[in-house]
Structure formats: structure tokens, C-alpha cells
Amino acid sequence: QKEVEQNSGPLSVPEGAIASLNCTYSDRGSQSFFWYRQYSGKSPELIMSIYSNGDKEDGRFTAQLNKASQYVSLLIRDSQPSDSATYLCRVAGGGNKLTFGTGTQLKVEL
Amino acid sequence: DTAVSQTPKYLVTQMGNDKSIKCEQNLGHDTMYWYKQDSKKFLKIMFSYNNKELIINETVPNRFSPKSPDKAHLNLHINSLELGDSAVYFCASSQDSAGGQFFGPGTRLTVL
Numbered sequence: 155q156k157e158v159e160q161n162s163g164p165l166s167v168p169e170g171a172i173a174s175l176n177c178t179y180s181d182r183g184s185q186s187f188f189w190y191r192q193y194s195g196k197s198p199e200l201i202m203s204i205y206s207n208g209d210k211e212d213g214r215f216t217a218q219l220n221k222a223s224q225y226v227s228l229l230i231r232d233s234q235p236s237d238s239a240t241y242l243c244r245v246a247g248g249g250n251k252l253t254f255g256t257g258t259q260l261k262v263e264l
Numbered sequence: 265d266t267a268v269s270q271t272p273k274y275l276v277t278q279m280g281n282d283k284s285i286k287c288e289q290n291l292g293h294d295t296m297y298w299y300k301q302d303s304k305k306f307l308k309i310m311f312s313y314n315n316k317e318l319i320i321n322e323t324v325p326n327r328f329s330p331k332s333p334d335k336a337h338l339n340l341h342i343n344s345l346e347l348g349d350s351a352v353y354f355c356a357s358s359q360d361s362a363g364g365q366f367f368g369p370g371t372r373l374t375v376l
Contacts, residue, residue: 186362197354197367198307242307246362254307 157181158245160255168263173230175241175258180224183248187219187226190242192257198242202228233262267291268368270355276374277345284341285371287355295319295361296338298330299354301370307354313338314361345375 159178167173175189186205190198204210204217204226216229226245230237243255268289277283289296297320298310311330312320318330327343338355355368 186364188364190365197370198365200364200366203364240305244365253309256306 157253158243158255160241160243160258162256163259164261165258166261166263167233169233169235171233173233173237173260173262175228175230175243175260176225177227177243177245177255178225179243179245181245181248182221182224184221184224184245185247186245187217188244188246189215189217189226189228190244190254192240192242194239230260233260235262235264238262268355268357268366270353270368270371272371273369274372274374276376278376279345279347281345282341282343283345283373284339285353285355285373287338287340287368289336289355289357289366289368291357291359291366293357293359293363293366294335295358295363296332296335297356297358297365298338298340299356299367301352301354303351311338311340312361319361342373345373347375349373350375 189202191201192198202217204219210217214231218227238261240257240259242257270287295314297312301307310324313332316332329341332338352370352372354370356365358365
């Protein structure tokens with residue numbers, strides 16, 4: 155079982171819709187959870203971090219963490235074409251080797 | 265005022281050569297990393313240093329040797345380059361080993 159798993163996509167959503175990206179992890183000792191956005195040909199950019207169960211909101215982005223079910227989600231409200239990118243999940247702490255998920259490609263269509 | 269910088273941005277070289285990539289961060293972070301991103305876009309950790317000490321050394325050929333002269337710099341030297349080494353190499357830093365990471369612009373290495 156991979157340490158961090160994401161659906162590779164592509165996930166297509168219409169402009170203005172909510173995009174929901176999911177990530178599951180295997181190590182129950184994990185403590186820190188991150189979402190990165192990577193545009194084609196660019197470096198990953200940290201957009202959200204979450205450390206405790208529940209929701210964390212930052213602008214149009216909401217990260218949701220459920221440690222009991224071992225998943226972390228990223229919601230993007232009012233999706234824009236500029237949100238089209240690959241979204242990478244990373245889990246740290248516990249026995250994790252700082253492995254990123256394989257990323258989910260998001261396409262926001264006009 | 266670049267936070268994490270890498271040089272060079274592009275590197276094209278022949279098989280068998282030795283090359284180095286340099287990384288510097290001015291964020292005052294304690295931890296630095298090297299990642300490899302292959303053609304399938306999977307981002308794989310190679311090495312991590314915390315305050316100049318190696319803390320993560322993944323299954324990487326010993327042709328790859330990281331060096332951290334101080335906590336603001338982490339360089340990567342690659343000996344006897346092979347075709348399979350072609351990839352984008354990213355340097356990153358974080359406040360500590362459990363924190364969010366900030367990435368450099370990447371070095372696209374092409375081995376011919």
C-alpha cells in the first residue's frame with residue numbers, strides 16, 4: 155500500500171463549481187498535512203497546511219482532515235480556469251518518508 | 265529576494281559526465297531537501313538535511329552525493345551521469361522536518 159494515495163484524474167469541473175480533491179494516507183501517526191499546486195513546467199507551491207481534525211479555510215480553498223478515516227481533502231470553491239493544475243498531497247510526521255502523492259490533475263472548463 | 269534558488273535552471277550533458285546543482289535558501293529554514301520529478305511527474309524525495317546533517321537518504325544510487333556546507337545551502341553532485349538521470353530536480357526548504365516546504369524553480373537535467 156502506498157503511503158499517500160491520490161486519484162490521478164484528470165478531474166474536470168465547470169467554471170464556478172466546487173472542485174473536490176481527495177488524498178488518503180496509511181500511517182496513523184501522521185501529524186502534518188499539506189496541499190501543493192503545480193502548474194505545468196513550474197515548481198510545486200504550498201497552498202494549504204492542516205494539522206488537526208476539521209476544516210481550515212483560506213479564501214476559496216478549504217482543507218478537511220479526518221484522522222480517524224485517514225483522509226485529507228481540498229475543496230476549491232468558485233473554480234476558475236487559473237485553478238487548472240496538478241494538486242499534490244503531502245503527509246509528514248509519524249513514519250512517513252515525506253512522500254508526496256502522485257497528484258490529481260484538475261481541469262476547470264469554461 | 266528569491267526564497268529558494270537553484271542553479272543552473274537547465275543542464276544538458278553527455279552520459280558519463282559529472283555535474284553539480286546548487287541550491288540556496290534565504291528563509292532561515294533549518295531543513296532542506298532534494299526531490300526528483302520524472303517524466304511521469306511523480307515527485308520523489310532523494311535527500312533531506314536538517315541543520316547540515318543528513319536525515320533522509322532514500323534509495324538513490326551512490327553516484328548522487330549531497331553536500332550541505334551550511335544550513336542555507338544544499339548542493340547535489342552527480343557522478344557518471346546516465347540516461348535515466350534525466351529529470352527535473354527540485355530543491356526545497358522548510359522551517360523544520362515536519363513543516364510545509366518551499367520549492368526552488370527546478371533544474372531540468374537532460375542526459376544525452
